[in-house]
Amino acid sequence: MVKIGGNIIDDEQLLSSFLKKFAAISDKKILIHGGGKLATRMAEKMGVSQQMIDGRRITDAETLKIVTMVYAGYINKNIVAQLQSVQCNALGITGADGNSILSHKREKGNIDYGFAGDIDRVDVSWFTQQLLSGQTLVVAPLTHDAKGQLLNTNADTIAQEIGKALSSLFHVVLIYSFEKPGVLQDVENENTVIRKLHVGYYQELKETEKIFAGMIPKLDNAFKAIEAGVEKVIIGKAEELDMLISGNAGTTISHE
């Protein structure tokens, strides 16, 4: 499973070369994509003002309409068509399709995120059936509440939840595409990639404050996925996908 974000999606050439590498993976595979800048540009063009709190988009009704068009329409279908052109039989979905990912609207706390979904259930048998029929799934970051409402859902979280759910049946490797070549010891120096990370070493790095604070939520989530059964989480540049998989680049997070 590979999750890609805006830095790949927004760059046509980077995306095309990434998709070729992704198509070449011979194992069963799932691609989860985020949104990128196109949704923001579309909102500007349509005069819908975007509210961001702590880097998260607040999804009001008009914004939900835009992300449904951009994520599930434009980005998802263009990725599918491109994968088909390199002999990768892709099926593009949201969590509403096949009732594959059920969520509920996030409760209003201090912040009202609007139409944002927190995941309740991933349908393992649905994913398994589609994968076993030889298809590659391309997942847009939208889920549904089974009451007719689509909900904007964080792509990192979708990747993690699908990974955890499928780990009961498959050996799951979860790859997070990242702007940096991996988890860095010194955030200013790309040559300080931590190549292997397991629970003990991670605790040590946290205690001695040798890890960039901004990475901690992401890494905590990665370790939760490992505890839930995911075999490996790999963090690194999507451009180096083949090397990430072979273990020759990025940060590999595992039990041991």
Next chain:
Amino acid sequence: MVKIGGNIIDDEQLLSSFLKKFAAISDKKILIHGGGKLATRMAEKMGVSQQMIDGRRITDAETLKIVTMVYAGYINKNIVAQLQSVQCNALGITGADGNSILSHKREKGNIDYGFAGDIDRVDVSWFTQQLLSGQTLVVAPLTHDAKGQLLNTNADTIAQEIGKALSSLFHVVLIYSFEKPGVLQDVENENTVIRKLHVGYYQELKETEKIFAGMIPKLDNAFKAIEAGVEKVIIGKAEELDMLISGNAGTTISHE
């Protein structure tokens, strides 16, 4: 199989009540939807001028982007989410998904239609597999050329081609949603619905000019579908879906 167009899609209440009736059909089913006015409104908002020739949209690159967003994103996923809310397990697709409908870019003749697709092949086994797994397919009017290009494709034609292809394995009934209650003998009088139409009677009506000229291409296509193995084509108002199916409304076109 039911094809719906703009008159249903553009009216939230009509669409919602139609989808409930559609969900209640117990047989395996496919919904093919057109575009509606939303794509035109989006194009206006985004300052993309729309060229229409003989009622057909010319699909330039910017227009393709818009219809991909609106048809495959907004309309398709909202229909899927609504069907899920009435216990109909829907999967929304374009012809690129699962490589289900292959087409080629229409050759430039007197008119250059741009990114418009003419269908080459419907993957019967793909459709069969998805239907047999208990899913209802919701098809947006886009196909692909297997070279990475999405193509805008007429929804009536998609419905017809899927119907013809599936008729080798299933008894296919093809329902075309229409503004009028059926094929009318007198286009000004909605009480003149022709209830049953077969080849002989159709020829007679054509020869005696007792049929509205504008209906002839649609009916010629319906008879082609019948010749290719489709059991019945029914034309009528989507609001009367249950009555169309039971044979108590609309025009039913068949061999005999």
